[in-house]
Each structure stands twice: as structure tokens, then as C-alpha cells.
Amino acid sequence: MNMNWIGILKCPLTGLDLRILTEEEVMLLKADATAHKLWQADGSVMNQTLEQGLISSDQSYIYPIINGIIILLKDLALTRSADKFIKAEKDKDKQLVQNFYNQKGWFVNEEGNYEDAVIYEDLRDVSKDYLKKCHDRVSRYLNSSGTYMLDAASGALQYPDYLQYSANYTFRVCVDFSFQALSEARKKLGEKGIYVLADMCNMPFKDNVMDGFVSLNTIYHIPKSEQALAIRELYRLLAKNGKGVVVYDWYKHSVWMNLYLLPFRGFVFIKNRLLGLISKLLGKGEPAKRLYFYAHTYTYFRENLPPFKLAVWRSLSVPFMRYYIHPALFGKRILNWVYTKEEKDPELCGRKGEYPMFIFEK
Template structure:
């Protein structure tokens, strides 16, 4: 089973060793311990032959939750923290719906305005990252790729030989396989933790991450950034789409009491999730100053991805009441002053040069 052309780009997320296809002896050793469970026909093993990683449905399972220890040293998988576990559970339980021939998250309409006069602006935002990465290369790393839900997301990797989809959700990776196949785009699909990316240093010509970093625990977001920086080639860019939430001056001013309600509900939700152990999606947004202070690259810049959120568009953008003109005004501002709107708007593309 040749899921990936070059295994030398991979590393064991636990030991940082090379990983290679498991031979028949390793497969037999693993399968003999599975009792009545389905047997593995392919997998990977680290250089010291202490950890086995399954391959199934064209997915490389390089997440610690799916690893199988071959020695007592690695017999106890690290237990997830509550915040990490609820993110893992949320994305492995979420459902999908169809949109324009692609599979997207069932809850996408909470965050995306699909109305016909707003959709071109939204789709332009989906393509924004393309302006800040190299136009072509070999490996395009899509960290926390999800299902690669929209056609604009798929075409971000045009000009690259391989798109490496990395996500904690097996279902998302299966949907990503389907979505990429619709556009005949070659993909490598890896189930992995963005805090321990199973790729070697200086491998990727582009690294992108959409709407995922703020779902990592606040004290671990820098680890995730450093991992993305590590796998990028020198002189290339890492592009991270980030939600400023209450750091967005534009949304704070224009939404006023609605924004205050959002912030209050956000913190109440955090308390609710902890008290009742619910799989409510974790969220924490750092400020722009935090990113500047912790930048691991040569330089860091902030550009507009989408300046407004669904709350703003629901309140202010109405087709027959000047909504189209207001939207066009905002859109023009983003085009003319992308750095300003990236600082004050809701969503930014954070571009880190390695």
C-alpha cells in the first residue's frame, strides 16, 4: 500500500525517529494482540521498533491516540487534558452536509453567511491565503485541514505536487479525500496532533492553518506555531487564519451590546463545559501583541482575511436596505488597506516568514 511516495519526510511524533513501513513480522506482532478486532494489513513503525502506527482507508494514523506500543516503555499513552479531549471528541463527532459538490461541517452556517449577495465576498476571503504563500512547490501542508470544505480551499494548493492534510478527525480526513478527488488534487492524509506534527524539519513549501489555532489551549498555541514553523522550508511563509474575537476593535465598536453578550456567553460557556464535562469546543484568542512577542520567524505581518463576522452581516447587511453597498465598502477597504483591516477586523491572516 503506497499511500505516500516518500516516507523519509515523516518522523515519529513521540520519539522524533524516522518511521518506515511495518514489515510482516511487526504486523503479526500487532495483530496477535488484537484478539477479535479487525486486523491491520499495513502500518508504520519507528526506527527503534517501539511504536506502531496503523494505516487504514488511505490515512496514516500518526496520532498518539491510535498508536500501538510494542514495548513496555511506551505502554501508557499520555492521557489527554480535558480541554484537549473535548476538541478531539468534538471534531470526531461532528456531522457533514453537502455544499457546491463538497462536504462541509454541519455547523458551517453559524460562522459563514451563505446569502447570494454576501457569498462572493465570503469566497474571496476563502482564497485570501493564496496571496501570502509561494505560488508553487512540492509539499503544501494543510494543518488542521478539516474536510477541505470549500472549492476555494482546495485550489489554495494549485501548483503544488502534494497537499498534506493533517487533522485529528478521521471523518474529516475521509471527507477531505472525497473533496480533493472531485478536483483531481493529490493528497496525503495524516491523522495527527498539531502539537507534534509527524513531519521533518524544512520539508514544506507552504504551511497553512485555517480556524484551528484558537482551538488549541492558550498555553500550547505557541507550541503549535513553532511546529508549523519547524516543518516549513527556509524563506517560505506560514499562513494562519485567526479569529481576534474581542481583540477586534471594528467588531467591538460596531456590535456594541451584541459583542458584550458574545463575550459574556463565551466565558459562561467555558464554566459550563468544565463543570458538566461537556464536549463544548474550546476557544481562546491571543492578541496581536502576543503574536509579535512570540514570533518564531524572521518577521510577522497581519492581513485581512474577513473583517466582519456572521453577527455583523446578520445585523447590518440586508440586500434591500443598503447592505450590498456597505459590504462593497468593507470589501474595498480590505483590498486597499489589508494590514489595517487585518489588525482591527474579526479574522486575520497571520503571515510568518521563516
């Protein structure tokens, strides 16, 4: 595994440089693990075989590399010393997201689609051209080439359209909270990819090392108190003259989608309340959440982020398309008309529609 790029990494616990473990060090660590003298930083005993890894320059923490994926989550760091344990509790909302994508979201069904797309996207033929053109929009706000393109969180790179963003970059740096996501991304990128299991709110990279970044439909799955922090982390990593794009979801803050979906949302609200009431009466408690989601307002981001421009990624939400867009009812013509309107006034559509793009430059 060629790791000439290791200089862009830093230890997520100490902030120090990382280096590759030597073969002798790996053998000693294996012996320590066998003797139960090697722990994860959360205090649990190391129970996997270590074949390759990184170590912080002060030798406090070791980070395994598993199937080409660098494990740089704080609680999964390894240490020989009990005084290096960290006592932070796992965030329940982050754990919910991680579990969904490790256990369901990034697995392919019989039709060859990821479960995440089946649940949250419109995969019908009538919508494909419109969706592709929206995916293509991202490229125009990025530098056309560079060394490192950061994709946070990359997921499984489920659409071929996503590959264009890093086509002329040396490396695409895929960061995700899900090991399954990175395993899928590696199948598509191979040696062009750098795969890092990490928390977007504590990016294990040095300042100003990324020539570009994308973060697509991810930030709103981060706890609401940390969303601005995650975007500021992306900006911290951006090199001079670098460009980055964050795709967000206004959800109930989208004026246009509120107008068109109000009756449907009212029905869903009443249905969910009834189902919750029935579950309580039957002693089943509240239905389990699938994913954490929270949408902030435009004003919140203006007040808490570095300067950015706003443009539209997509005006229409998935529920809108499923309810209103149909082949027999001029669906493709409607979507072409919407796309033309978006191109004429991208900032207005980004403010009033469903999915805006925050565009950053240094």
C-alpha cells in the first residue's frame, strides 16, 4: 500500500504526526494483544489481529489499517497504557447513523441499488435525467484539478456521476463514519482513493491540505449542535485557492416545498401520531428511529460559518417528485422546465427550494 501522502494526516487525539508501523513494531503489538496488554482507547481489550497501522509521533496511540481503510476514530485508537484511555461517551445520534449505514444503508439489493437510495431517493426513469444534471452542477463550483479532493462523507459513491468531481485529481480522500461505506467506495476507486474512518467533527488532517472538497447530503445527519463545526472543519482543511461544496437539505425551511407538500405532510403527521399512539397502547413504545436528521435555517449558517455563496443543487424534494412527477403527466417536461428555472436563478432556488449548495473558496 503506497502511502506517500501520509504527511497530510494527524493523530485525532494528540494532533501529532503519524507514521507507518514497522514490521518489528507490528510483531510486538501482536504479542501485546495476545498477552492482553493492548487496549482500544475506550478501555476495551483489543480483539482483532493487527497487520498494518499508523502510530503517533509520541507513540501514545496506534491506528489500525484494515483492508486498506485507516481507522482514525478516537475511540478505536489502540494504546498500551491505561492512562491514555479516553472517557467520552458515544453520541447516540451519531451511533444511530453509523449503525444504519454499516448494517443496511450501504448494502445492495437484488436490483443492484443501495438500500439508502431505495429509501431516500427517486430511482424512477422519469427522474433520471433531471437528477444527473443536478449531480453535474457540483463540478462547476470546484477546481477542475488538484492533488487531494476530499469527499466527506463519501458513502459508497453510489452514483457514477459523483466520480467526475475527482477525475482530474491525484487522490480522492474518502472520509466516512461507516466502514461498509468505505469498503464499497474502495471497490470503485482502488488506488486513487485514500480511505479514512473518521468523525467529520474531528477531521484527522492537517490544515490547508485539500485542494477541494464535497460533502453531499450529510451535514444534516450530524447532531444539530455540531453541524457548523463539521463545515468549519472542511474549511480548515481547504488549501489556498481551494474550492468546496456542501449540499444541504432545508426540509421544512423550504418555502416552495412547504407550499406543495403541506397536505401530504399533514397526512403523514396524523398517521405517525396514530401509529405512535397504537404502539403505546400495545405496550411497544415509540417506533425505533432509522436515522438522525436536523435541518437548520439559512440564517443559522450565515451567522456560524465562514463566508459562502449559495446556489441550488436541486429545488425538488423526493416526496414532491414521487407525488407530482409521473411519465403520463408530462413528468420529464416539468423537470426540464424546473431545471431551466434553476439555471436562471440559482441563488433564489437555493434559498426557496429543497437542496441548496454552500460554495466555499479560500
